[in-house]
Amino acid sequence: MFQISPKVPHTGTTIFSTMSALAQRLNALNLSQGFPDFSAPSALIQALHDATTQGYNQYPPGDGLLGLREQVSTLFTQRNPLLTLDPQNNVTITSGATIAIHCAIQAFVHAGDEVILFDPSYDSYAPSIALVGATAVHINLQAPHFEVDWQQVVDAINHKTRMIIVNTPHNPTGAVWSKQDWLNLIKIIENHNIIVLSDEVYEHLVFDQEKHYSAIDFPELRERSIVIGSFGKSFHVTGWKTGYCVATTQLMQPFRQIYQFASFCGVAPVQMALHQFIQQHPAHLAQLSAFYQAKRDFFLAGLKSSHFTWTASQGTYFQTLDYTKIQPKLNDVQMCQYLAEQHKIVAIPLSAFYKNPPSSLRLLRFCFAKQDATLSKATHILSACELA
Template identity: 50%
Template sequence: MSFALPPTKLPKVGTTIFTRMSQLAAEHGALNLGQGFPDFQPPDFLQQALVQAMREGHHQYAPMTGVVELREQIAAKVEALHGARIDAGADVTVTSGATEAIFAAIHAVVRSGDEVIVLDPCYDCYEPAIALAGAQAVHVPLRAPDFSVDWQRVRDAIGPRTRMLIVNSPHNPSGAVFSAADLEALADVLRGTRIVLLSDEVYEHIVFDGVPHFSVLRHPELAARSFVVSSFGKTYHCTGWKIGYCIAPPALSAEFRKVHQYLTFSTFNPAQWALAAMLREHPEHHLELPAFYQQKRDRFRELLAGSRFELLPVAGTYFQLADYSAISDQDDVAFCRWLAMEHKVAAIPLSPFQHQPPPGQRLVRFCFAKADATQVAAAQRLVAV
């Protein structure tokens, strides 16, 4: 009897759009404004601290929950920014990237037959993790055109099997951000339920126009039921290091760590020491990051002012949504392929972030976390489209 491959556990999943578009960019020599990574270096101090940590011998396994010094610096940062006092030992777990943290948080509490509410468009790692837990994703679309949350629709989506709600602010891919009123509305929706909140806050330090980041950690009622996920890669321009962390109250952290310890066990040790030194010695980096990226946002928008793309508002993240309706009536995946192949600029289509894209939607995402020269070169090509 010949071997038969078991049925796939992820029938709707193929190679991610980020991988496909980056490969297409490489094949056609296109400037990659698709996948969300900077093309400039991490801070010099951080790089030097990494070398120093290796020279000091931090080459073996880090503690499963993360290097103590790093967790203490995370706790201090949270208190300084949000006024929330957390226990570095019981509440903070360092992970191998935010994606691992999201996966571990979902599998810590979500069981077969449960439902998890996600807000569309949403990052593409959410639903596969939900499916692998044997659960069902319930998609609630964000409101057009500003991608704000209709909290009544979220309330209506809650049922007896709802185990978790996933929110994301600053929001990838739209750049929308939560306000204090959103936190109050969210708390009101969850009050009286046993629903766990997963708050994806990887772009926490990239919020513009003088607006603070309204983390759920600012709201004690929400923090008491939340996994809050952050990313050092986004903050320090080192996405390839794949280091993030999760903050949760002790009972949730205990369940989270049960998954984490058998998923990656521990995270790259020298980088944890380097990040602890960076947080301790140079807190101005994350405090100045909003202005740093706002300058890049504004410059990118100015460079595209003469194009046929309609640029949507950007309140946070380092992504710019653009409507290409005046250019083409192709679907967004086909348009992005054409743009990369014919005009040598890679973008990301919006539809892979959505369960049911609205009819006639013509939106793509550009990453503006690029050096000035890259922005200028890409804009010249886009203005010519």
């Protein structure tokens, strides 16, 4: 009898697909999956049209269009003038951030190695680690501000530890690493052969005068860090699936060796459109934090009369809400089901981002990358949820 043995047998369907399907089945308002319900900038859409009609429809260079790589390099050096990046050797344009994360893990993590993750964590990390026969070591962040317990990191590191995955600004909690967080990491790993994979896809969405620090801003980490970014998050085009990887030449060469067989190259007209738009509209990124902070504030203002509680998101376009006062006996998956069926609104249970979620967890993730009308409808629904 024919039998198969999957390499990652327990992954199943992602929670994002599950909840979006639930929203569609129940005709519920979907604030679960992280994508805008408003249009991308019209000039960006026009740039894509122009790129296709002007013939940018064949394979681009595998490492990405040089002009776009130069712009990525410039964005990093504008934020940190002490940083020097070579667009030819230190920047690769990828078919989204998720595949870049996957390729970085495949390039440097071996069977038997260990990779430290901070939970709640993005759901693609652990399966990519499992595929190479390595072990994901999960460390729970400390609620309510989702801070790192650095002693747990010290205790988790051993001779098998090959990589630590950092995500800042953090999905799903919106927490942002401080400079001190990075200095703590530097001190802990300085005498270990550990790579830092830094998922920074929400780097331009930081609120309340907080500052985003990249792994490569720190000279002590530069030689051992791989930074992943996303154009989709920053330009309201998640469906374009275009991201980038930044690293030293020593790390970039093995990354590219894996990436060329995983995707070979990104989409040519999308890269050209992004290149043209960034060149012609530099204010877009500069205004992005204020744009999304206004949406966060609008969403939270609409919930002031509700029975939810929260810590305001420091970054990303996600906000977690605590429902303890409303349905304390329900776990977060049950609460999502309750909200979908009884109130016709869908969120993501935070436990989906954990290997071992705390039993006391009563948090849901909502996406506020939505039109004001959508957010108004959402806050009206959520404010109508009665106490238990």
